[in-house]
Amino acid sequence: MELPRFILADNTDCPEDIFVIHTEFPRFIINLKDDEIELWDDLEGADEEELSMQVAQFIEEASEFYDEEMNKYSE
DSSP states (O other), X not given: OOOOSEEEEOOTTSTTOOEEEEOSSSOEEEETTTTEEEEOSOOTTSOHHHHHHHHHHXXXXXXXXXXXXXXXXXX
């Protein structure tokens, strides 16, 4: 099975939260409500500066993905 790069998720126990799952390395889930990130991959030995820049870019892309998905629902 090939997964999409981003997956939108929610949970009725957290009705105010909006989650986006990034399925490629580094895999993570972000709560767009507060930009809290949970990384799922072990990043030991990774270049912290490079990783920080990548994660910042992925956060921006996750937000764009969410906006695009919401536009599709409203059409």
